[in-house]
Amino acid sequence: MAYFISLLLVVTAAAVIGTARGEDPLTVGFTPVRLTESQFVVQKPFNVPLNERYEFAGGVRRMWVYSTDKPISSTHRGGARTEIKINEIYRSGVWQFEGEVYVPAGTTGASVMQIFGAAPAQQATTLMLHVYDGNLTFYHDLRRVLAENIYDRWIRLNVIHDVADRSIVVYVDGDERLRYRGPGSSSAPHYFKFGVYKQSHHQPSYLMESRWRNVAVFTKP
Ligand SMILES: *[C@@H]1O[C@H](CO)[C@@H](O)[C@H](O)[C@H]1NC(C)=O
Numbered sequence: 415m416a417y418f419i420s421l422l423l424v425v426t427a428a429a430v431i432g433t434a435r436g437e438d439p440l441t442v443g444f445t446p447v448r449l450t451e452s453q454f455v456v457q458k459p460f461n462v463p464l465n466e467r468y469e470f471a472g473g474v475r476r477m478w479v480y481s482t483d484k485p486i487s488s489t490h491r492g493g494a495r496t497e498i499k500i501n502e503i504y505r506s507g508v509w510q511f512e513g514e515v516y517v518p519a520g521t522t523g524a525s526v527m528q529i530f531g532a533a534p535a536q537q538a539t540t541l542m543l544h545v546y547d548g549n550l551t552f553y554h555d556l557r558r559v560l561a562e563n564i565y566d567r568w569i570r571l572n573v574i575h576d577v578a579d580r581s582i583v584v585y586v587d588g589d590e591r592l593r594y595r596g597p598g599s600s601s602a603p604h605y606f607k608f609g610v611y612k613q614s615h616h617q618p619s620y621l622m623e624s625r626w627r628n629v630a631v632f633t634k635p
Contacts, residue, residue, distance in 0.1 A: 440572045440585060444510055444632035453501040457609075459483040459494060467496040474516075477609040478623035481523075497609030499530070502631055504577065504604050511573040511606040513629035519565040522547050523618025525611040529575055529582065533602030540596040540604065541573065541582050545624075546616055552592055554615035560584060560591040568627075575604065606631065 456477070458467040461484050469476040475498065483494035500511075515526060522545060529541040544551050548565045552558035561569055572585040575596070584592040608629065610622040 438512075438588075440574070440588065441510065441512065441632050444508075444634045447502055447631040447633055449500065449502060449631060455499045455501050456496065457486045457499060458496040460485065460487045460490075474625050474627045475629070476623065476625045478621060479524075479610050479612065481612055481618050481620050481622070483612075493612045493614065495525075495609065495611035497528075497607050497611050498626075500606045500608075500629075500631060502605060504633070505601060506577050508574065508576045508634045509604070509606075510575070510632040511608075511629075512571070512632065513608060514568045514570045514627050515564075515608070516566070516568045516625040516627075517545050517548075517564055518623050518625075519548070520619055521545055521565075521610070521622045521624065523613050523616055524622040524624070525613055526550075526608060526624045527571060527573065528607040528611070529573065529596075529604055530607055531602040531604035532597045537597060540575065540602075541584070543571070543584070544613055550586070552594075554613055556616070558592070561586045573606070577604065 456464060456468050458464060459479065467478055477496040479494050479496040481494060485492050486495065517526065525542045525544050527543040528539050530539055532538065532540045542553050543560065544554055545564065546556055548563050549559045550561040550564050552560065570587050574583045580596045582594055582596050583590060608626055610624050612618050612622060
């Protein structure tokens with residue numbers, strides 16, 4: 415009897431785990447990358463304390479920045495941002511970023527997610543996802559919309575980067591919304607970034623914010 419009950423428990427547990435896994439078929443075949451908290455490197459305006467641009471509470475990382483903010487160091491030439499660099503550098507293989515993002519209404523003209531690195535260095539990134547008036551777009555191309563009306567709700571992003579193939583595929587809530595061939599050679603060092611980074615193409619808002627939870631990185635050869 416005890417045997418049957420424990421067997422039943424094992425079968426039930428397996429079914430529950432199977433269902434949970436089944437909700438994320440995009441990561442099947444990938445290995446989760448173990449990330450330490452020190453690999454979540456926050457870049458923020460150099461002249462303000464961290465807690466004035468970043469909060470990590472209840473599993474949610476909240477980042478915000480003002481359009482008039484200073485760059486990340488006194489010598490850095492980039493624009494205002496509060497962004498996390500996931501310090502897991504890759505040059506080969508297939509890599510996947512997963513995370514849920516919430517952009518409060520009002521934030522516009524900001525990059526919220528990037529694949530850093532491109533070679534030759536004509537540009538710094540292989541992918542940028544921007545937000546304009548509630549639409550999530552491919553860079554600042556307002557016609558290439560990956561998701562509409564994303565304000566004030568959680569959406570799940572999966573970004574798969576096959577380095578050798580230079581292919582990038584982006585899924586929103588499990589649906590493929592973008593597939594393209596990235597720039598340059600395959601040998602550049604890459605890493606994922608997320609947060610808010612002011613973009614100047616279309617009138618950025620004064621305050622830009624994004625919140626993130628369940629951020630994970632996966633890989634396969
Ligand atoms: C958002 O994207 C849709 C689809 O491309 C477009 O029709 C709409 O005008 C865009 N909204 C804004 C506010 O840009």
